[in-house]
Amino acid sequence: MKKVAFYTLGCKLNYSETSTISRMFEAKGYEKVEFEQHPDIFIINTCSVTDNADKKCKKIVKEAKKISPNSYVTIIGCYAQLKPREIAEIEGVDAVLGAAEKFRLIELLDGFTKEQETKVLASEIQHANTFNNAYSINDRTRTFLKVQDGCNYGCAFCTIPLARGKSRSDSMENIVRSAREIAETEVKEVVLTGVNIGDYGIQEGRRKEKFSDLVMALDQVEGIDRFRISSIEPNLLTNEIIEFVSTSKRFVPHFHIPLQSGSNTILRSMGRRYLRELYEDRVNKIKNLMPHCCIGADVIVGFPGETDELFLETYNFLNELDISYLHVFTYSERANTRAVEMEGAVPMKKRNERSKMLRILSEKKRRKFYQENLGKTFTVLFEEDIENGQMHGFTENYIRVAAKYDPLLINELKTVSLSEINEKGAVEVVEPEFVYEKH
Numbered sequence: 001m002k003k004v005a006f007y008t009l010g011c012k013l014n015y016s017e018t019s020t021i022s023r024m025f026e027a028k029g030y031e032k033v034e035f036e037q038h039p040d041i042f043i044i045n046t047c048s049v050t051d052n053a054d055k056k057c058k059k060i061v062k063e064a065k066k067i068s069p070n071s072y073v074t075i076i077g078c079y080a081q082l083k084p085r086e087i088a089e090i091e092g093v094d095a096v097l098g099a100a101e102k103f104r105l106i107e108l109l110d111g112f113t114k115e116q117e118t119k120v121l122a123s124e125i126q127h128a129n130t131f132n133n134a135y136s137i138n139d140r141t142r143t144f145l146k147v148q149d150g151c152n153y154g155c156a157f158c159t160i161p162l163a164r165g166k167s168r169s170d171s172m173e174n175i176v177r178s179a180r181e182i183a184e185t186e187v188k189e190v191v192l193t194g195v196n197i198g199d200y201g202i203q204e205g206r207r208k209e210k211f212s213d214l215v216m217a218l219d220q221v222e223g224i225d226r227f228r229i230s231s232i233e234p235n236l237l238t239n240e241i242i243e244f245v246s247t248s249k250r251f252v253p254h255f256h257i258p259l260q261s262g263s264n265t266i267l268r269s270m271g272r273r274y275l276r277e278l279y280e281d282r283v284n285k286i287k288n289l290m291p292h293c294c295i296g297a298d299v300i301v302g303f304p305g306e307t308d309e310l311f312l313e314t315y316n317f318l319n320e321l322d323i324s325y326l327h328v329f330t331y332s333e334r335a336n337t338r339a340v341e342m343e344g345a346v347p348m349k350k351r352n353e354r355s356k357m358l359r360i361l362s363e364k365k366r367r368k369f370y371q372e373n374l375g376k377t378f379t380v381l382f383e384e385d386i387e388n389g390q391m392h393g394f395t396e397n398y399i400r401v402a403a404k405y406d407p408l409l410i411n412e413l414k415t416v417s418l419s420e421i422n423e424k425g426a427v428e429v430v431e432p433e434f435v436y437e438k439h
């Protein structure tokens, strides 16, 4: 029996896909092992958004060859689609598979027999037009369920459409079936995952279903305690979705809404499909209906043309906005995007300073959000995340809780009341002795 190990870089979508591919291997009789357990085959699922994707890929291949010198090394994922020839040059790589090929790798690489030449099977991205469903089962608590892939938006800084192709989705029927399968396991929380999930519903190039209908259909699936919407574009987050989530027992009050910039000048030049007024309107709508809702935002600093004044517009906008945390990205040039051709490159030092300012702002926002929720009662889903005698979990509105380790609490939902923040930024809760701390 051949042993296979996996390594995943990047987003939730990559994790869900690695997990599904690993189940395909197991179904064919391969044994799935850890990276360091001397596998015969390594599958490395790469990301193009990660900085230094090439260096990371090389490093993982090198480690793999150290562990099993005669192993068969296969590279898949966004970086493999974008730069297959470059990857084929890396010493130790046996095969590179693109987006249209990766789900067929067992059949395409037939027995994983080493050959003189590196195999490169990566068709042009327009051939990646089928939808392969996927969900992760990495731990018992949470699963990432892929509902959509690809993107038709073409933002100026983004390589994802080049790496993952056009927007396409699974049918509602299939997704509900997968959710029912997941409900048969011990998993308590399902995170809906995709590249642009608000654009859910395109099948074979035609819009057939709507994301709001999917949300409503999943809400009926018995046996799953929580659904979380991972990230949704502000222009696709409709009142219908917000209103539904506000009354749902299963969809949790947490939205992650990419903003990218708080300056309309920069939003236009990025090719985003909304202005800051729309974003603000979405946040207000959510907060009016669900004052305890957690809202996260992605922001890119140092996009070409972002002057000090325009950055300040973003800073002030975010400072005023009732959101709970930020994911800050420092802009970096990516080949084959419109942004690399743009004038007004921001010096790296400035990009880093801006990034630091927003990270500090994010911490302030998070603390304020925690404070606002003191004295309230929430449900925590405890995970197998144990450190120094403490275990961790998240409330429905994404507050991270730490409590004294108790094996009986793993993968259990517990109602707690958050009582006070201690001097380390942690909050103690009533009954049992829970502590809630920032992350």
Ligand code: SF4
Residues within 6 Å of the ligand: 151, 152, 153, 154, 155, 158, 159, 160, 161, 195, 196, 233
């Ligand atoms: S919406 Fe824009 S940033 Fe998001 S995946 Fe599509 S092109 Fe990239």
